[in-house]
Amino acid sequence: xxxxxxxxxxxxxxxxxxxxxxxxxxxxxxxxxxxxxxxxxxxxxxxxxxxxxxxxxxxxxxxxxxxxxxxxxxxxxxxxxxxxxxxxxxxxxxxxxxxxxxxxxxxxxxxxxxxxxxxxxxxxxxxxxxxxxxxxxxxxxxxxxxxxxxxxxxxxxxxxxxxxxxxxxxxxxxxxxxxxxxxxxxxxxxxxxxxxxxxxxxxxxxxxxxxxxxxxxxxxxxxxxxxxxxxxxxxxxxxxxxxxxxxxxxxxxxxxxxxxxxxxxxxxxxxxxxxxxxxxxxxxxxxxxxxxxxxxxxxxxxxxxxxxxxxxxxxxxxxxxxxxxxxxxxxxxxxxxxxxxxxxxxxxxxxxx
Amino acid sequence: xxxxxxxxxxxxxxxxxxxxxxxxxxxxxxxxxxxxxxxxxxxxxxxxxxxxxxxxxxxxxxxxxxxxxxxxxxxxxxxxxxxxxxxxxxxxxxxxxxxxxxxxxxxxxxxxxxxxxxxxxxxxxxxxxxxxxxxxxxxxxxxxxxxxxxxxxxxxxxxxxxxxxxxxxxxxxxxxxxxxxxxxxxxxxxxxxxxxxxxxxxxxxxxxxxxxxxxxxxxxxxxxxxxxxxxxxxxxxxxxxxxxxxxxxxxxxxxxxxxxxxxxxxxxxxxxxxxxxxxxxxxxxxxxxxxxxxxxxxxxxxxxxxxxxxxxxxxxxxxxxxxxxxxxxxxxxxxxxxxxxxxxxxxxxxxxxxxxxxxxxxxxxxxxxxxxxxxxxxxxxxxxxxxxxxxxxxxxxxxxxxxxxxxxxxxxxxxxxxxxxxxxxxxxxxxxxxxxxxxxxxxxxxxxxxxxxxxxxxxxxxxxxxxxxxxxxxxxxxxxxxxxxxxxxxxxxxxxxxxxxxxxxxxxxxxxxxxxxxxxxxxxxxxxxxxxxxxxxxxxxxxxxxxxxxxxxxxxxxxxxxxxxxxxxxxxxxxxxxxxxxxxxxxxxxxxxxxxxxxxxxx
Numbered sequence: 001x002x003x004x005x006x007x008x009x010x011x012x013x014x015x016x017x018x019x020x021x022x023x024x025x026x027x028x029x030x031x032x033x034x035x036x037x038x039x040x041x042x043x044x045x046x047x048x049x050x051x052x053x054x055x056x057x058x059x060x061x062x063x064x065x066x067x068x069x070x071x072x073x074x075x076x077x078x079x080x081x082x083x084x085x086x087x088x089x090x091x092x093x094x095x096x097x098x099x100x101x102x103x104x105x106x107x108x109x110x111x112x113x114x115x116x117x118x119x120x121x122x123x124x125x126x127x128x129x130x131x132x133x134x135x136x137x138x139x140x141x142x143x144x145x146x147x148x149x150x151x152x153x154x155x156x157x158x159x160x161x162x163x164x165x166x167x168x169x170x171x172x173x174x175x176x177x178x179x180x181x182x183x184x185x186x187x188x189x190x191x192x193x194x195x196x197x198x199x200x201x202x203x204x205x206x207x208x209x210x211x212x213x214x215x216x217x218x219x220x221x222x223x224x225x226x227x228x229x230x231x232x233x234x235x236x237x238x239x240x241x242x243x244x245x246x247x248x249x250x251x252x253x254x255x256x257x258x259x260x261x262x263x264x265x266x267x268x269x270x271x272x273x274x275x276x277x278x279x280x281x282x283x284x285x286x287x288x289x290x291x292x293x294x295x296x297x298x299x300x301x302x303x304x305x306x307x308x309x310x311x312x313x314x315x316x317x318x319x320x321x322x323x324x325x326x327x328x329x330x331x332x333x334x335x336x337x338x339x340x341x342x343x344x345x346x347x348x349x350x351x352x353x
Numbered sequence: 354x355x356x357x358x359x360x361x362x363x364x365x366x367x368x369x370x371x372x373x374x375x376x377x378x379x380x381x382x383x384x385x386x387x388x389x390x391x392x393x394x395x396x397x398x399x400x401x402x403x404x405x406x407x408x409x410x411x412x413x414x415x416x417x418x419x420x421x422x423x424x425x426x427x428x429x430x431x432x433x434x435x436x437x438x439x440x441x442x443x444x445x446x447x448x449x450x451x452x453x454x455x456x457x458x459x460x461x462x463x464x465x466x467x468x469x470x471x472x473x474x475x476x477x478x479x480x481x482x483x484x485x486x487x488x489x490x491x492x493x494x495x496x497x498x499x500x501x502x503x504x505x506x507x508x509x510x511x512x513x514x515x516x517x518x519x520x521x522x523x524x525x526x527x528x529x530x531x532x533x534x535x536x537x538x539x540x541x542x543x544x545x546x547x548x549x550x551x552x553x554x555x556x557x558x559x560x561x562x563x564x565x566x567x568x569x570x571x572x573x574x575x576x577x578x579x580x581x582x583x584x585x586x587x588x589x590x591x592x593x594x595x596x597x598x599x600x601x602x603x604x605x606x607x608x609x610x611x612x613x614x615x616x617x618x619x620x621x622x623x624x625x626x627x628x629x630x631x632x633x634x635x636x637x638x639x640x641x642x643x644x645x646x647x648x649x650x651x652x653x654x655x656x657x658x659x660x661x662x663x664x665x666x667x668x669x670x671x672x673x674x675x676x677x678x679x680x681x682x683x684x685x686x687x688x689x690x691x692x693x694x695x696x697x698x699x700x701x702x703x704x705x706x707x708x709x710x711x712x713x714x715x716x717x718x719x720x721x722x723x724x725x726x727x728x729x730x731x732x733x734x735x736x737x738x739x740x741x742x743x744x745x746x747x748x749x750x751x752x753x754x755x756x757x758x759x760x761x762x763x764x765x766x767x768x769x770x771x772x773x774x775x776x777x778x779x780x781x782x783x784x785x786x787x788x789x790x791x792x793x794x795x796x797x798x799x800x801x802x803x804x805x806x807x808x809x810x811x812x813x814x815x816x817x818x819x820x821x822x823x824x825x826x827x828x829x830x831x832x833x834x835x836x837x838x839x840x841x842x843x844x845x846x847x848x849x850x851x852x853x854x855x856x857x858x859x860x861x862x863x864x865x866x867x868x869x870x871x872x873x874x875x876x877x878x879x880x881x882x883x884x885x886x887x888x889x890x891x892x893x894x895x896x897x898x899x900x901x902x903x904x905x906x907x908x909x910x911x912x913x914x915x916x917x918x919x920x921x922x923x924x925x926x927x928x929x930x931x932x933x934x935x936x937x938x939x940x941x942x943x944x945x946x947x948x949x950x951x952x953x954x955x956x
Contacts, residue, residue: 200566200567202567203566203567204566205565205566205567205568206565206700207565207567207568207697207700208565208567208568232567234567234568234569234572234948235696235700236572236692236693236696236697236700237569237571237572237575237693237860237948239569239860239948240946240948240949241567241569241857241948241949242567242949243946243949243951277862
């Protein structure tokens with residue numbers, strides 16, 4: 001049984017076994033978008049580990065009786081469940097598969113012990129993407145096969161964070177069906193990173209791409225720890241049409257001795273825009289490719305790597321459907337509100353010959 | 354933030370300008386008689402047309418312009434939410450007030466009338482517009498034919514032998530009245546299509562904003578760009594003359610000395626005469642082009658200041674000699690326009706909305722040539738003649754000892770001129786000295802003093818009580834006065850003097866040193882790569898647009914001439930910054946963002 005799925009040879013039939021996040025990375029890689037290389041450890045591997053150790057029923061018993069409104073109960077059950085998962089015995093074959101894949105990735109990147117991000121990608125039997133924002137763990141700047149395996153276990157166990165337990169209960173997901181795929185992806189060390197929406201989130205205008213950006217790794221933006229620069233890029237004009245440069249106080253970066261750290265932004269960079277207009281256009285173009293590929297508005301995470309040539313220096317880390325505006329019907333607000341509605345009546349009633 | 358602007362009744366007369374009110378029509382100044390209305394309404398200073406003090410006779414054309422605009426809104430087309438635009442002169446500066454229809458029931462009641470009247474024009478646009486140009490050309494011919502003939506010592510014998518029964522002075526008085534009537538008629542023609550043109554434009558704007566709330570104004574404006582309009586023809590003529598000079602090998606002659614000296618040096622040779630023939634052909638009508646807005650008698654007209662077009666031709670010769678193209682990027686602008694239209698249209702998925710988008714765009718494009726072309730025929734060509742004819746009449750007064758200078762006539766209100774003419778007539782008829790020669794020199798000196806004192810006054814951008822929303826099409830499109838700009842004026846300019854915000858009028862990002870200029874005389878100083886900062890720009894400044902990096906103006910909206918011309922020339926522009934010339938100094942480095950409307954002073 002295969003346990004690893006590489007993004008660059010992704011088979012869409014594997015999607016249910018990869019969770020939404022990993023499947024999306026595979027899809028984007030297949031569409032030749034600039035996604036950092038990597039692979040997924042399939043959810044079926046996780047299931048097998050539990051089943052082999054008889055842990056699946058134990059976990060079910062712990063979690064299924066919890067009253068999600070009782071925080072103490074949830075915390076207690078969560079802790080016990082996570083201990084079980086962390087302590088599960090890993091079959092040698094799986095451990096070998098992960099080590100082999102990691103070493104293969106290091107070779108591909110021409111760097112021994114390549115630094116990777118280890119990301120959770122939850123799934124449920126009837127719900128291929130069971131992730132929710134900030135629900136499961138992501139570990140950055142992990143180096144060495146042993147460390148990778150240790151963090152794969154941590155990702156697995158994050159299926160039983162207190163919030164995740166409650167979320168599944170509230171959504172009515174089948175507890176036994178819940179599983180975790182884990183993505184292992186080459187780490188990007190961005191000068192600037194952030195998110196982008198392929199519509200204006202303030203009004204749903206689909207002619208715009210909204211970009212949020214800040215210095216360093218994207219965690220600060222995603223976690224809301226920093227007020228990012230905010231831009232609007234017109235899809236058609238391909239011009240920056242709104243620009244709010246924020247005071248950016250902190251950034252996440254990797255120190256000279258390889259430690260991921262949160263530091264203060266140097267004073268002279270705090271109020272400087274974290275992207276040039278050309279870079280913004282590159283971010284917007286990338287977000288638009290994702291939108292075009294999926295055929296609906298997207299919410300993407302991106303990172304800008306200064307070491308790559310301009311125009312190709314923005315990498316796509318994540319893309320998921322925008323959900324707020326996409327579900328609303330699109331109507332023009334013009335007719336009722338405009339003081340010129342009289343003109344509308346004339347042009348609507350008497351189109352020009 | 355204050356909720357109103359200063360009262361016009363609290364404005365003090367600048368020292369030395371006492372009595373200025375008598376130089377303007379009694380109905381065009383603020384007065385106790387209408388205090389309740391005048392103090393309670395909203396007035397903005399018209400910096401687009403009249404950034405400076407308006408001399409008394411020059412007020413004529415402005416009053417005719419505003420009355421023409423108003424009557425078409427109110428009496429011809431019955432624009433549902435808007436009546437006319439009221440006008441007052443205060444300390445010599447022109448203030449305007451858009452008059453709205455407040456009662457929703459009244460607006461609704463006006464709609465059927467509007468539909469019938471405006472609908473007829475929209476449906477028959479092409480036929481009616483085809484008749485417009487010959488009509489206005491005929492009128493211009495009539496203006497050109499006007500002649501002010503000095504009163505003869507004796508009436509010609511023919512007056513007696515033909516039994517005419519009238520004398521020369523009647524002709525003189527009638528000729529002045531005729532000039533006034535033709536001027537008013539010119540302004541009626543001006544607004545025959547313009548109100549509807551702007552309304553169609555605004556409708557398209559509003560519709561696009563409804564579909565795409567964050568769409569930049571300029572994206573909408575670009576969808577109707579790249580259409581040939583006569584307003585750009587004078588500049589095209591200069592380019593043709595520059596290329597012809599190079600082709601004929603007379604570029605050195607053309608480029609040497611004053612325009613008059615260059616013309617003299619071209620005489621005699623075949624090549625020189627060929628070029629001069631082309632130069633003469635280009636003059637009529639295209640050199641009837643004002644270096645300003647055309648609303649001041651002092652605006653320089655190319656035809657009478659040939660060094661201006663000659664200077665531009667020399668610039669083009671130098672550019673062409675460096676192998677740079679003189680072509681305006683017409684094809685590129687048109688291709689970009691088509692791309693933009695197609696891509697926005699593709700973002701509309703409701704078929705009904707898409708059809709409406711196409712219909713409204715079609716209408717906006719149909720009206721566009723008129724919206725621009727009228728400016729050449731009326732403000733440039735027509736006005737050039739009117740100023741010239743008035744100067745002829747001034748010369749007649751000079752000959753009779755009334756004035757020292759022909760231009761002194763512009764210090765008289767239009768209804769004072771017939772009185773002075775009558776005085777001249779009276780002296781001639783009775784055979785005595787008129788009072789004029791002893792009265793007017795003293796009076797003209799006094800009026801010069803008043804004008805000088807008024808020029809030292811700094812007019813506030815607005816007066817009175819702002820309305821909640823501004824709906825009059827011209828106020829929004831042309832003057833750039835919107836509910837937002839009113840708010841900005843109320844807030845004042847004191848938040849960050851190094852940052853200005855205006856209309857994102859023409860896209861692109863530019864950095865460079867500023868050159869602040871206040872009139873057409875300064876444009877010769879502009880250097881390659883500089884950013885032009887001016888109260889406003891005129892279409893006739895286009896020849897320098899090839900060498901500057903961007904334009905920033907104090908006044909004007911997205912459809913102001915500055916905005917349109919910059920888009921056609923692909924030059925980044927921010928218009929309507931209100932405080933550009935006040936806050937920016939020549940030499941300071943600027944960053945101009947024509948996409949967002951932001952102007953930043955970098956040092």
